[in-house]
Amino acid sequence: MAEPLFDPEFLNQLEQLRLHFRHKAAGQSGGGRMSKQLGVSSEFSDFREYRLGDDFRRVDWNAYARFGKLILKLFMEERQMQFHMLIDNSESMQMYGKALMAKRLALTMGYLALSGYDQMSITVLGETSGESFGPVTGKASFLRAAGYLEDIPVSPGTKLYESITRLHFGSGSGICYVFTDGFSDDSLEDALGYLRYYKQKTTLVHILGPQELSPSQEGEVRLLDAETGERREVEISPGLLRAYEEALRDFTAGLREACHRHGFYYERISSGMDLRQAVLEQLIKNK
Amino acid sequence: MVEYYAKLTEGISVTCYLKKGVRVQFQNPYGALAFLLIPAFILLYLLKRRYREEKVPSTFLWRKAASQWEASHPWQKWRKSLLFFLQLLALCALIFAFMQPAFRSPGLGQNSIVVLDVSLSMRAEEDGKSRLAKAKEEVLRLIDQMQPGEEMSLILTGHRNEILVADSSDKGELRGLLQNVSAQYGGSGVFEALQLAKSLEKDEESAAITLFTDKSIEQIPENVRVRNVAKGAPNLAVGAVSYTRNSEDRTLSVLGLIENHAGADTTAVELWRDGELVDIQDVEFKGENRANVIFDGVDPEAQRLMLALSTADALEADNYAYCAVQDHGNYKILLQTERNVFLEKAILLRDDMELYKSTPEEELPFDDYDLIIGDGTATEILPDNKNLWLIAPKAENDWISLFDMEPQGLKTASTALAEMLFQHVDLNSVAFARLQGIEAKDPASHPLVYNGAEPLILASDEGPAKRLAFGFDLHNSNLPMTKDFPILVQNILEWFLPAKGGQTGMATVYEAVPVALGADSVSYSVELPDGRVVQDQTALQFTGTDEPGFYGLSQRDNEGEAVLQTEFAVNVLTGGAAESDLYTAAMTDSAEAQEAQGNFSRLSLLLPFIAILALLLMLVEWVVYHRGT
Numbered sequence: 001m002a003e004p005l006f007d008p009e010f011l012n013q014l015e016q017l018r019l020h021f022r023h024k025a026a027g028q029s030g031g032g033r034m035s036k037q038l039g040v041s042s043e044f045s046d047f048r049e050y051r052l053g054d055d056f057r058r059v060d061w062n063a064y065a066r067f068g069k070l071i072l073k074l075f076m077e078e079r080q081m082q083f084h085m086l087i088d089n090s091e092s093m094q095m096y097g098k099a100l101m102a103k104r105l106a107l108t109m110g111y112l113a114l115s116g117y118d119q120m121s122i123t124v125l126g127e128t129s130g131e132s133f134g135p136v137t138g139k140a141s142f143l144r145a146a147g148y149l150e151d152i153p154v155s156p157g158t159k160l161y162e163s164i165t166r167l168h169f170g171s172g173s174g175i176c177y178v179f180t181d182g183f184s185d186d187s188l189e190d191a192l193g194y195l196r197y198y199k200q201k202t203t204l205v206h207i208l209g210p211q212e213l214s215p216s217q218e219g220e221v222r223l224l225d226a227e228t229g230e231r232r233e234v235e236i237s238p239g240l241l242r243a244y245e246e247a248l249r250d251f252t253a254g255l256r257e258a259c260h261r262h263g264f265y266y267e268r269i270s271s272g273m274d275l276r277q278a279v280l281e282q283l284i285k286n287k
Numbered sequence: 288m289v290e291y292y293a294k295l296t297e298g299i300s301v302t303c304y305l306k307k308g309v310r311v312q313f314q315n316p317y318g319a320l321a322f323l324l325i326p327a328f329i330l331l332y333l334l335k336r337r338y339r340e341e342k343v344p345s346t347f348l349w350r351k352a353a354s355q356w357e358a359s360h361p362w363q364k365w366r367k368s369l370l371f372f373l374q375l376l377a378l379c380a381l382i383f384a385f386m387q388p389a390f391r392s393p394g395l396g397q398n399s400i401v402v403l404d405v406s407l408s409m410r411a412e413e414d415g416k417s418r419l420a421k422a423k424e425e426v427l428r429l430i431d432q433m434q435p436g437e438e439m440s441l442i443l444t445g446h447r448n449e450i451l452v453a454d455s456s457d458k459g460e461l462r463g464l465l466q467n468v469s470a471q472y473g474g475s476g477v478f479e480a481l482q483l484a485k486s487l488e489k490d491e492e493s494a495a496i497t498l499f500t501d502k503s504i505e506q507i508p509e510n511v512r513v514r515n516v517a518k519g520a521p522n523l524a525v526g527a528v529s530y531t532r533n534s535e536d537r538t539l540s541v542l543g544l545i546e547n548h549a550g551a552d553t554t555a556v557e558l559w560r561d562g563e564l565v566d567i568q569d570v571e572f573k574g575e576n577r578a579n580v581i582f583d584g585v586d587p588e589a590q591r592l593m594l595a596l597s598t599a600d601a602l603e604a605d606n607y608a609y610c611a612v613q614d615h616g617n618y619k620i621l622l623q624t625e626r627n628v629f630l631e632k633a634i635l636l637r638d639d640m641e642l643y644k645s646t647p648e649e650e651l652p653f654d655d656y657d658l659i660i661g662d663g664t665a666t667e668i669l670p671d672n673k674n675l676w677l678i679a680p681k682a683e684n685d686w687i688s689l690f691d692m693e694p695q696g697l698k699t700a701s702t703a704l705a706e707m708l709f710q711h712v713d714l715n716s717v718a719f720a721r722l723q724g725i726e727a728k729d730p731a732s733h734p735l736v737y738n739g740a741e742p743l744i745l746a747s748d749e750g751p752a753k754r755l756a757f758g759f760d761l762h763n764s765n766l767p768m769t770k771d772f773p774i775l776v777q778n779i780l781e782w783f784l785p786a787k788g789g790q791t792g793m794a795t796v797y798e799a800v801p802v803a804l805g806a807d808s809v810s811y812s813v814e815l816p817d818g819r820v821v822q823d824q825t826a827l828q829f830t831g832t833d834e835p836g837f838y839g840l841s842q843r844d845n846e847g848e849a850v851l852q853t854e855f856a857v858n859v860l861t862g863g864a865a866e867s868d869l870y871t872a873a874m875t876d877s878a879e880a881q882e883a884q885g886n887f888s889r890l891s892l893l894l895p896f897i898a899i900l901a902l903l904l905m906l907v908e909w910v911v912y913h914r915g916t
Contacts, residue, residue: 091344095343183345221339222339222340225346227345234353247349248348
């Protein structure tokens with residue numbers, strides 16, 4: 001039975017992450033956005049209960065008079081960011097739990113975005129990438145996003161550039177997370193260039209399975225490519241494994257350099273990693 | 288070229304000739320059946336499930352890795368094939384080792400003891416050379432192939448076995464000794480020679496005993512190789528020659544025995560008298576293997592007779608037989624008796640006897656006589672230097688004493704002399720009216736016949752002359768009337784006085800010829816057939832009869848003057864020793880088997896090297912495999 005996309009444990013982890021980010025941003029405007037930009041806006045956004053440490057000046061005294069509770073008025077302190085979660089759901093991603101990790105990471109980042117009153121959309125990349133989900137706002141949209149991700153089709157192949165260039169971005173900038181294993185039939189670097197053109201601050205989340213990061217096969221193996229069906233006979237020896245590691249390093253370095261050239265972020269994550277660890281230590285730590 | 292030898296006792300071996308004199312021999316060719324495993328090995332290798340299939344997200348990284356790896360380690364592509372071929376080679380090496388290959392190169396490969404047959408039959412010529420020459424050529428080859436440090440002993444087996452040289456590594460010495468070896472005229476003692484060789488072998492760590500012969504050896508001792516150099520050839524031989532003298536005109540009749548050993552059915556026989564051809568006769572065998580030829584009316588004065596076959600054959604030496612006609616001089620015998628007709632007649636059966644008679648009482652000078660027979664004499668002092676035969680002496684003398692005895696049963700002594708004198712004589716069938724015991728005063732005398740435990744007949748042959756004493760009177764027995772009596776008398780006379788006339792005067796090669804020295808003779812010389820003279824011989828037997836032909840015997844007195852000239856002939860031994868039958872002496876096995884038996888070569892087992900090669904291959908295979916992994 002496939003592992004569920006989210007379970008109570010996952011939801012618990014999400015909430016912990018949200019609190020973590022909220023704590024980090026508590027000295028600024030009291031909003032829950034991850035953005036560094038803080039300011040004051042007159043546009044009313046939302047209510048929430050007063051917490052210790054909030055700016056007392058934001059207390060809605062009318063609501064207090066009415067309900068007897070300290071409630072804060074939240075305003076749009078900065079412009080609403082567009083978060084785009086681009087998920088590679090090709091055949092190659094279905095192995096080693098990479099697709100599950102990608103979806104969870106996308107949901108996590110999406111949750112955080114929604115918690116910060118930003119917009120979030122989810123697009124599945126693939127040969128037949130079709131409809132997207134969103135953009136949506138508000139935490140209430142989270143479940144719908146999760147439900148969407150539960151039923152996304154598996155793409156037989158991977159053409160990231162073709163998929164990404166089909167996307168339409170608004171005039172403004174946005175934040176883009178691309179969740180993929182990087183095995184694309186076309187140029188991922190060109191896809192990054194497209195994203196840069198559309199002012200998408202992109203983080204390439206390179207997800208690889210533990211078996212891809214440290215292969216443990218040995219002997220004479222006929223490898224079957226999950227997407228192309230290509231067969232390759234190899235005699236896996238320590239020498240070949242060393243060559244594989246080198247190829248992996250080169251591959252990773254290539255993607256990293258491509259991201260850096262475009263001013264993007266690159267993170268390589270193992271699908272076997274703890275989600276919280278992955279988010280905190282890799283996706284969020286340097287931002 | 289591959290030849291197959293079928294050795295019934297040793298199984299089958301396969302030989303591959305690499306180049307002249309060098310070949311690889313497989314002691315266990317059946318091991319080649321294991322090569323049938325090779326196709327199975329290849330099939331298993333091909334059918335072996337070599338790859339397990341595994342699905343991966345993408346082969347992209349593996350392709351890149353494999354390309355980089357193969358670019359930097361190009362031989363890795365061939366590693367799998369290399370392992371396969373190494374394993375295949377190791378399997379082939381093991382199968383090869385299982386076939387027990389051995390490298391044969393010329394030579395015996397170890398210390399050797401060569402036994403060379405030099406008997407008469409080795410003189411036989413086949414294909415233009417004698418058997419001995421062929422054998423010597425092969426021995427010379429073995430000498431040439433000796434490696435430094437190897438030693439060879441040479442033993443000749445002829446009428447006696449002789450170690451020519453022992454443990455010599457000097458090729459020059461060996462060649463020189465071998466070159467001087469020539470075939471003899473007698474038989475050979477192959478079995479004893481091999482025993483002798485075996486005794487030499489015990490002193491050596493390992494030695495190859497090789498017998499070169501023309502004999503078919505039935506039971507070859509262990510670790511002995513036999514090289515039979517004979518092919519077999521028809522042969523005729525003069526087996527024997529003798530003569531008789533016609534009593535009327537004293538002409539000689541010469542009788543020859545001709546042997547046919549698969550030769551022609553007829554042949555011509557020549558009679559040579561004193562070096563001159565006097566007659567030729569044709570002999571027909573009529574399907575038999577022997578025939579007689581008689582030449583009558585031969586000159587009575589003939590001294591030397593020789594029969595020769597007119598046609599040469601493979602073995603020349605047995606085509607001649609020699610016979611020396613003995614001297615016409617007769618022995619003089621004095622018989623002192625009252626009357627003894629039977630004894631007289633028995634004596635006169637020999638042509639070379641001149642018999643003189645006297646009464647026992649008469650005293651005659653004994654100097655003129657070769658034998659004194661005292662029948663009932665009473666001489667007390669006997670002559671020292673005269674042959675004496677006393678029959679029933681009436682008185683004791685300085686040689687014997689007398690005593691009475693009752694008949695108790697006669698028994699002949701177990702001595703050579705008794706055996707010779709009483710050959711074909713049965714004294715127990717003789718009736719004796721009275722017996723008289725005699726006892727010798729001379730310890731050198733010895734009884735020939737006992738009556739009970741007491742001597743009845745004595746003899747002495749230690750002194751300058753021979754003596755014989757009968758303790759019974761011939762008249763008091765029926766001995767003279769038995770058919771044995773003349774035989775007994777002839778035996779006695781032959782002992783006293785070896786026949787000079789009427790006998791053939793023949794001996795066979797290497798036979799010791801007894802020499803009866805006359806009373807005045809102190810030594811003798813012998814002229815050999817090749818003209819050499821052997822001087823100053825004193826032995827009672829002459830042993831230098833190494834060649835067939837005529838030997839002249841000259842007895843000399845103490846002043847060196849010749850006092851008696853006689854001749855005797857020596858002939859080769861033909862049928863009895865199977866030397867003339869060149870087919871019986873030859874090999875009976877197939878030529879190939881004999882060729883295999885005789886082709887000497889050192890056998891170097893290759894098994895250790897093959898095993899080392901197999902181990903090395905497996906080691907290399909292990910290294911290659913582990914380097915790759």
